[in-house]
Amino acid sequence: xxxxxxxxxxxxxxxxxxxxxxxxxxxxxxxxxxxxxxxxxxxxxxxxxxxxxxxxxxxxxxxxxxxxxxxxxxxxxxxxxxxxxxxxxxxxxxxxxxxxxxxxxxxxxxxxxxxxxxxxxxxxxxxxxxxxxxxxxxxxxxxxxxxxxxxxxxxxxxxxxxxxxxxxxxxxxxxxxxxxxxxxxxxxxxxxxxxxxxxxxxxxxxxxxxxxxxxxxxxxxxxxxxxxxxxxxxxxxxxxxxxxxxxxxxxxxxxxxxxxxxxxxxxxxxxxxxxxxxxxxxxxxxxxxxxxxxxxxxxxxxxxxxxxxxxxxxxxxxxxxxxxxxxxxxxxxxxxxxxxxxxxxxxxxxxxxxxxxxxxxxxxxxxxxxxxxxxxxxxxxxxxxxxxxxxxxxxxxxxxxxxxxxxxxxxxxxxxxxxxxxxxxxxxxxxxxxxxxxxxxxxxxxxxxxxxxxxxxxxxxxxxxxxxxxxxxxxxxxxxxxxxxxxxxxxxxxxxxxxxxxxxxxxxxxxxxxxxxxxxxxxxxxxxxxxxxxxxxxxxxxxxxxxxxxxxxxxxxxxxxxxxxxxxxxxxxxxxxxxxxxxxxxxxxxxxxxxxxxxxxxxxxxxxxxxxxxxxxxxxxxxxxxxxxxxxxxxxxxxxxxxxxxxxxxxxxxxxxxxxxxxxxxxxxxxxxxxxxxxxxxxxxxxxxxxxxxxxxxxxxxxxxxxxxxxxxxxxxxxxxxxxxxxxxxxxxxxxxxxxxxxxxxxxxxxxxxxxxxxxxxxxxxxxxxxxxxxxxxxxxxxxxxxxxxxxxxxxxxxxxxxxxxxxxxxxxxxxxxxxxxxxxxxxx
Ligand code: B1H
Numbered sequence: 001x002x003x004x005x006x007x008x009x010x011x012x013x014x015x016x017x018x019x020x021x022x023x024x025x026x027x028x029x030x031x032x033x034x035x036x037x038x039x040x041x042x043x044x045x046x047x048x049x050x051x052x053x054x055x056x057x058x059x060x061x062x063x064x065x066x067x068x069x070x071x072x073x074x075x076x077x078x079x080x081x082x083x084x085x086x087x088x089x090x091x092x093x094x095x096x097x098x099x100x101x102x103x104x105x106x107x108x109x110x111x112x113x114x115x116x117x118x119x120x121x122x123x124x125x126x127x128x129x130x131x132x133x134x135x136x137x138x139x140x141x142x143x144x145x146x147x148x149x150x151x152x153x154x155x156x157x158x159x160x161x162x163x164x165x166x167x168x169x170x171x172x173x174x175x176x177x178x179x180x181x182x183x184x185x186x187x188x189x190x191x192x193x194x195x196x197x198x199x200x201x202x203x204x205x206x207x208x209x210x211x212x213x214x215x216x217x218x219x220x221x222x223x224x225x226x227x228x229x230x231x232x233x234x235x236x237x238x239x240x241x242x243x244x245x246x247x248x249x250x251x252x253x254x255x256x257x258x259x260x261x262x263x264x265x266x267x268x269x270x271x272x273x274x275x276x277x278x279x280x281x282x283x284x285x286x287x288x289x290x291x292x293x294x295x296x297x298x299x300x301x302x303x304x305x306x307x308x309x310x311x312x313x314x315x316x317x318x319x320x321x322x323x324x325x326x327x328x329x330x331x332x333x334x335x336x337x338x339x340x341x342x343x344x345x346x347x348x349x350x351x352x353x354x355x356x357x358x359x360x361x362x363x364x365x366x367x368x369x370x371x372x373x374x375x376x377x378x379x380x381x382x383x384x385x386x387x388x389x390x391x392x393x394x395x396x397x398x399x400x401x402x403x404x405x406x407x408x409x410x411x412x413x414x415x416x417x418x419x420x421x422x423x424x425x426x427x428x429x430x431x432x433x434x435x436x437x438x439x440x441x442x443x444x445x446x447x448x449x450x451x452x453x454x455x456x457x458x459x460x461x462x463x464x465x466x467x468x469x470x471x472x473x474x475x476x477x478x479x480x481x482x483x484x485x486x487x488x489x490x491x492x493x494x495x496x497x498x499x500x501x502x503x504x505x506x507x508x509x510x511x512x513x514x515x516x517x518x519x520x521x522x523x524x525x526x527x528x529x530x531x532x533x534x535x536x537x538x539x540x541x542x543x544x545x546x547x548x549x550x551x552x553x554x555x556x557x558x559x560x561x562x563x564x565x566x567x568x569x570x571x572x573x574x575x576x577x578x579x580x581x582x583x584x585x586x587x588x589x590x591x592x593x594x595x596x597x598x599x600x601x602x603x604x605x606x607x608x609x610x611x612x613x614x615x616x617x618x619x620x621x622x623x624x625x626x627x628x629x630x631x632x633x634x635x636x637x638x639x640x641x642x643x644x645x646x647x648x649x650x651x652x653x654x655x656x657x658x659x660x661x662x663x664x665x666x667x668x669x670x671x672x673x674x675x676x677x678x679x680x681x682x683x684x685x686x687x688x689x690x691x692x693x694x695x696x697x698x699x700x701x702x703x704x705x706x707x708x709x710x711x712x713x714x715x716x717x718x719x720x721x722x723x724x725x726x727x728x729x730x731x732x733x734x735x736x737x738x739x740x741x742x743x744x745x746x747x748x749x750x751x752x753x754x755x756x757x758x759x760x761x762x763x764x765x766x767x768x769x770x771x772x773x774x775x776x777x778x779x780x781x782x783x784x785x786x787x788x789x790x791x792x793x794x795x796x797x798x799x800x801x802x803x804x805x806x807x808x809x810x811x812x813x814x815x816x817x818x819x820x821x822x823x824x825x826x827x828x829x
Contacts, residue, residue, distance in 0.1 A: 019066055025111035032059045032112055044116060050186050052118055053126045057189035060099050060109065064234045067103070068243035074829075075154060081327060081825045083148065083155035083818075084312055086305055086341060087141040087334035089284070090159050090246065091133030091166075092233075093648030095190045096124060097490050098146075102236035128183045129649050130190075131165035132248070134288040135565040136480075136674050137373050139648065140451075141334055143483040143674075143811040149237035149244040150485070150509060151815055152827040158308035160300060161191070161231045161248035164283040169606050169645040174622030178286075178609050191231040191248070199228045199307040200254060203299065207394050219351055220394035226277040227252040228307035238485055238509055249307045251280035287608045288565040289379045291337075298340070298383055298391055305341035309348060322353055326366035330823045333370045333445065336381040336437035342368060342444040343398040351394070357401070369822045370441035370448050371478070373671050375458055376569065382434040385427065399435055403427055406443050410470065424466045442467045442474070447822045451480045452672035452693040458713065476821045479693060480672040481811035484511045487678045492656040494533035495682065495803070502526065511810035514803060521800040524793075531796045534657070534683065541657035544650070549643045553600040553657070554636060558789050561654060561684070562662035563604035563646050566614040569669040569769045572605060573759070574778055575662055576621055577771070580739040581779060582638055583628050588738070593635060597786040600639040602654065604646025616759050618642075623748040623756070651675075656682045659795070660785060663688035664778065666769040668713035670694075677809035683799035685788075687781055689774070693809070700805045705798040707788075709781035710774040719773065726767035729775065736775050740764070 020027035036047055036055035047055070100106040113120040133139060141157065148155040167178035202222035209216050233246040253274040279296065280303050291297065312329060313322075320328075333339055342364060349360035374380070389396045403426040410424055422429070426439045442448050442464055448471075450456030456477030460468040468475050489496050489508050499507060503516040520526040538553055545551040553559055562575050579601055585591035603621050607614035625640030643650065661679030663670075663686050670692035680686055680697050687707040688694040698706040711719070730737055740760060742748075749755035763771060789795050807813075819825055 019063060021066065023063055023105055023108045025108045025115065028059060028063075028105070028108040029112040029115050031062055032056060032116070035059050035062070049122060049126050053123045054187050054189045056109065056113070056120075056123055057096060057127075060096065060103065060105055061190060061234060063105055064099060064103050064236050064243055067236065067241050068234055071241060071243050078154070078828055079328070080154045080828045081823075082312075082329050083153060083823055083825055084308065084329055084331045085141065085144060085148070085155060085157045085334065086308060086331055086338035087138070087157065087159050088301065088304065088337035089133030089138030089334075090130075090141045090145070090157065090248070091135070091138035091648060092130045092142045093139075093486065093652070094124075094127045094129045095233075096127050098486060099190075099234070099236060101485060101490055102149075102238050104239050128186070129647060130183055130188075131181055131647055132159065132162050132284060134166055134284070134286060136672070137288075137335060140480055140674055140811075143481065143486075144815060145235045145244065145246055146238075146483040146485060147481070147811040147815040149235045149242050150240065150483075151812060152237060152240060152242050152829065153815065153819065153825055154828055155244050155825075156312070157235065157244070157246040158304060158311070159246070159248050160281050160284075160304045161250045162281055162284040163250075166284055166606065166647075167286055167609070171618075171622060171642075171644050174626065175619045176607055176609075176615050188231075191233055193250075194230045194232055197230050197311065198252070199230075199249075199310045200225050201228050201303050201306045203302070203391055205393065207397060217351070218394065218397055220347070224277075225254045226280060226303065227254040228303060230307075230311070247308070247311065249281065249304050251278050251282075251303060253277040286606070287610075289374060289376060289567060289569075290608065290611070291379065291381050292610070293381075293383065293387070295387055295391065298387065301337055302340045302344070302392060302395075305338045306344050309341060309344055313348070322349060322355060323359060323363060325363050329367060330446075330825065331368050332818070332823070333368060333441055335371060335373045336441055339370070339381075339437040339441045339444075340392070340395060342440055343392075343395040343402070346398050346402075347394055350398075361402070361405075365444060366446050368441070368445045370438075370445040371451065372438060372441075372448060372455075372459055372463070373451055375455065375463060375669060375671055380463075381437040382428060383437065385433040385435065388435055396435075399426060399440060402440070402443065413470070420466060424470070438464070439467070442471070445474065447476055448474050449476045449478045449822065450671065451478065452696060453477055453479060454668075454690075454695050454713070455671045455692060458668060478814055478817045478821060479696060479809075480674050480677070481809050481814035482674050482677050482681070483811045484508060484681070486652070487655065488681055491652040492533075492537065492682050494536050495530075495656065498526075498529055498533055499803075507807070509812065511812065512807035514807040515805070517800060517804035521797045521804065527793060527796045527800065530683065530800055531792070534659070534796075534799070537656040541653050544653040545641070545643060548650075551641045551643060553602070553641070554598055554639050557598045557600040557639065558659050558785075559657055560599050560601045560660040560662065561604075561658040561679070562664075563602070563651065563654060564673075564675055566605035566607040566611075566618055568613060568617075570665050571769055571771055571774075572603065572617055572621065573763065574664050574771045574774060575601070575603075576617070576624060577736070577739050577775055578778060578782055579624055579628065579638070579640055580742055581735055583624075583631070583634065584738050584742050586638070587631070587633055593633070593637060596634075596637050597789055598637045600641060602658075603640070603642040604650060604654065605642075606646065613758070613762065616756065620743070620748065620756055620759055624743075627748050651678070655679055655684070658682070658684040659789070659799075660684060661686045661688070663691070663694050664710070664774075665689060665691045666774070667691045667711055667716050669769065677806065680802045681806045681809060683803045685785075685795070685798055685802060687778075687785060696808070697806065700808055701802045702805070705801050705805075707781045707785055709777040711770070711777075716770065719770070724767070724770060724773070726770070726772040727764050729772035730764055733772075733776055735779065736772060 035058040040051045042051050145157045165181045170177045204223035205221045228249040230247045235244040349355040428434045450459040507513040542552045661684040663676040667689050673692040689710040744760045746753040
C-alpha cells in the first residue's frame with residue numbers, strides 16, 4: 001500500500017487507482033458491496049431493490065468517474081475551444097444501460113450481480129428515467145451530448161435540474177390526467193451535487209447611470225438573488241475514455257436571502273420566500289412547440305443561462321483576455337429558450353469587465369449560434385417588454401441598444417423603409433410591445449440553422465426572409481440525427497447482433513457502414529433472420545405492454561405506430577379517421593372481414609395540460625379504441641392500443657417492434673422529426689408526408705421503400721392562399737363523410753353526440769392543418785401499405801433497405817455538421 005504524503009495533496013497526481021482497470025467481475029462486486037454498505041448503509045441480505053439499484057448505479061458511475069478524472073487531466077492544458085450547449089430540456093431516458101454500454105461494463109456488471117444473487121433485469125426495470133424534456137427538442141439535446149462525447153469534442157451541456165420533469169400521464173375514462181413526475185424521490189444516483197460551484201443569479205431592481213471617468217455607464221441594481229447549485233451528470237463517450245459533463249442547475253434560496261428574512265423576524269414570510277426562490281427549478285413547463293409567456297418561465301431561462309455563462313467564464317485562466325473569448329467557446333442556443341444569454345454576455349462584458357460596447361458586441365456575435373426548431377408562428381417566443389423590464393431591467397436596455405444599432409444598419413442598407421424596419425425590429429409593437437427572441441438570436445448569432453433541409457429552406461423563405469436577405473451568410477442547415485447507441489444498439493439487441501454478425505461492429509460509431517447491408521436484402525437467409533428479429537421484438541414489446549398496461553399486440557398483426565406529442569399539426573386525427581373508416585367499412589359490410597389486414601394501431605402521446613383540443617383528441621383515440629377493440633364483428637383484427645405515459649423507455653420497446661411508422665404532419669409544419677429516423681433505422685417503413693426530415697429519409701431509402709402521400713408544402717400554401725374549405729372535402733368524399741358522421745353520431749361516446757362535437761366541428765369548419773384535404777390520399781396510401789404487407793418477403797426487403805440507407809441519420813453526423821458549418825471545434829484526443 002502506497003503511503004499518501006502531504007505532497008500528493010498539492011502536486012498533480014494521477015487518479016488513485018481504487019478500482020481495477022480493465023474492470024473485473026470481482027473488482028466490480030467489491031465496489032458494489034462497498035457502495036451498498038457504506039453509501040446505502042445496508043447489508044446485501046437486507047438490501048431492497050432500491051438499495052441494490054442505487055449501489056449498482058453508484059458503482060457504474062465510479063468506473064466512469066475514473067475515466068472522467070483521467071480525461072479532465074488530459075484536457076486541462078489543451079485550451080481547446082469548447083461547445084457549451086444551452087438547452088432548457090434534456091430528455092435523457094434511462095442511464096444504467098447507456099452507461100454500462102459506453103463504459104463497456106455490461107459483462108462485468110452481469111457477472112457481479114449474478115455472483116450476488118441479484119436479478120440485473122429487475123434493477124433495470126426499477127430505474128425511473130429523468131424526463132427533463134417534452135419531446136423531440138429535449139431528446140435531440142440528449143442525443144447530441146452523447147455524440148459530442150463519442151466524437152471527443154470538448155463540451156458541456158447546460159440546463160435545468162427540474163424537480164418535476166414531464167408529467168406522468170394516466171387515463172381516467174379515456175381522458176388524460178396529469179400526475180407529478182417525482183423522479184427524485186428514491187434517490188438520484190447518477191448526479192453529483194457541486195454546492196461549492198454554486199453561482200448567484202440576480203433578478204429585478206432597476207438600473208442607474210454612473211459617470212465613469214467621462215463615459216456614462218449604466219449599471220444594474222438588482223433586487224433579489226437566488227443561488228444556482230450545479231448537479232453534474234457524467235456523459236461517457238462510446239468506449240473512448242472520454243467523459244463530458246452535463247451540468248444542470250437547481251435553484252436554492254441564497255444565504256443573503258435567508259438573512260434578510262431572518263432579520264425581519266417573520267418566519268412565515270421566510271419560508272414563503274425560500275419557496276419562491278426554489279420554485280424556479282421546480283417544474284418543467286409541459287408545452288411542446290407552444291410556449292406560454294409565463295414569468296416563471298423567463299426566470300428559469302435567465303436563471304440557467306446566467307449561471308452557465310458565469311460557470312464557463314470561471315473555467316478560463318484568471319488573466320484571460322475576454323476579447324479572445326470566441327477562440328475558447330461557442331454557446332449553441334437550443335431554440336430561443338436560452339436567448340436571454342445574449343444580453344447577459346453583453347452585460348457581463350460591458351458592465352462587469354468594462355469592455356467597450358462595440359468590442360463586446362463583436363465578441364458576443366462570434367460566441368453564439370442559434371438553432372431554430374419550429375415553423376409555427378405561435379411557437380416563436382416573445383417576451384413582453386413590461387415583464388422583461390421588471391425582471392431584467394438592464395437586459396432590456398441592452399436589447400434596445402442592440403435593436404437600435406441593428407435597425408440603423410438596416411436603414412443604412414435599405415433606406416427609411418418603415419415597413420421593413422417594423423418587420424425586422426427585435427421589438428414587436430403589437431399586440432403588446434415585446435421582444436422577439438428569434439430575431440434577437442438571429443441578429444446576435446454567428447449562424448442560424450434549421451433542423452432539416454426543408455425546414456432550413458422554409459426558415460429562409462418564410463419565417464425569417466428579411467434576415468436571410470440581410471445576413472445570407474448566417475443561414476445554414478444541420479439535419480437532426482439520433483444516437484445509434486441508444487436507439488439501435490441498446491433498444492434493438494436482436495437487430496444489432498444480426499448487423500454485427502454481418503458487417504462487424506464498426507457501425508456503432510460509423511453508422512454509414514450500414515450501407516454494407518444493402519446486398520443482404522437480396523439474401524433469403526438474411527431476410528428470414530431479419531424477419532425473425534422483428535417477430536422477437538414484437539414478443540418483447542408484448543411482455544412490456546402486458547406488464548405495464550395489460551395490453552398486447554395481436555399475433556400476426558401489422559404493427560402501425562404513431563408516437564409523438566399530441567399536436568393538431570402532427571395530425572393524430574388523420575390516423576383516427578383511418579381507423580374509424582376501416583371499422584365502419586367492416587361494420588357496414590363494405591369491407592369483408594377476411595380482406596382486412598390484421599393491424600394493431602399503437603398510439604403514444606402526451607398533450608400539454610392546457611391544450612383542450614389535444615386532450616379531446618386523446619379522449620377520442622381512447623374512445624375509438626374501446627369500441628373497436630371489443631366489437632365482435634371485428635374479431636380482433638383491428639386493435640387500437642394507447643398505452644399511457646409514452647416516454648423514452650417505452651419508445652425503446654415500441655420502435656424496434658414497429659412495421660409502419662406514421663409521420664403524417666401537414667407539409668411545412670414539422671421542423672424535422674426524429675422519431676421518423678428512429679423507426680426507419682429499426683426497419684419500419686414510413687407512411688409520411690413530404691415534411692421535415694421525411695423528405696431526406698425518402699430520398700435516401702428510395703420511393704419504393706416509403707409510402708409517400710399528401711400535399712406538398714407549396715400545394716398547402718396555395719390552397720391556404722385560395723381559401724381552404726374543409727366542408728367541401730366532407731361533401732365530396734363519401735368515405736370521409738361516413739367516418740366523420742360515425743364520430744358525430746356518438747358511436748364512440750355512448751350515444752352522446754356532444755362529447756366529440758368540438759372535434760367534429762373543428763374539422764368541418766376550421767381544420768387548420770388540413771386533415772380533410774389529405775384524407776383520401778392517406779387512405780389510398782394505406783391501401784398500398786396493406787398490399788405491400790401481404791408480400792412479407794418484399795416488405796422485409798424494403799425494411800432491410802431502410803436500415804441500410806439510414807446511416808446518415810446518426811447524431812454523430814449531425815455533430816460533425818455543426819463542427820464544420822458552425823462551431824469549428826475540432827475533436828481533441
Ligand atoms: C420542437 C419545440 C419546442 N420544436 C417550445 N419546438 C417548447 C418549443 O417548452 N416549450 O415551450 C418546447 C419544445 N420542439 C421539435 O424539435 C420539432 O417540433 C421537431 O420537428 C424537431 O424534430 C425537434 C428537434 O429539432
